Amino acid sequence: MFRPRPDATAPTIQLEVEGRVVAVPIDTTAAAAVLLAGFDDIRESAISGARRGPYCMMGVCFDCLVEIDGVPNRQGCMVTVEAGMRIRRQRGPRALSLTEPEPNPHHEGGG
Structure with a gap:
């Protein structure tokens, strides 16, 4: 389905x-890197488990x-890859933490 042009x-x-070292062209998005690595799905629906x-x-559908x-929950199509980046496909719903989240100093209001 998805492959680079031969030229x-x-x-x-x-x-x-997914733990495999792959080489991808500079300026590739994380979503395209997953496809180039041979995976045809990026995540599973948290509700139905559908691939x-x-x-x-282009950042509209959030299927990436x-x-x-x-x-977690990064839009792969909007993130340009960097050397050494580690990308994992999302599988099902994420685990919820029952502890108080750490304050975010970059967020207005500190939290």
Whole structure:
């Protein structure tokens, strides 16, 4: 379904997708990197468990949510890859923490 053009010769960087080291062209999105790594789905629906793949690739549909470097729910189609990045597909609903979240100093109001 998704593969690079055979004449594409862009410089590449290495990153991890689901624990596998892959080389992808510079300026590739995280969603495209998952597809280039050979996966046809990026996440599972938290409600039905249905497999989902990136749909619009422009930040509208949210079907490209992935975990990037340990941070879940990132829009893979909106994040440009970096060398050494670790991308994991999201599987089902996320675990909820029953502890109080740490304050975020970058958020207005501190929380």
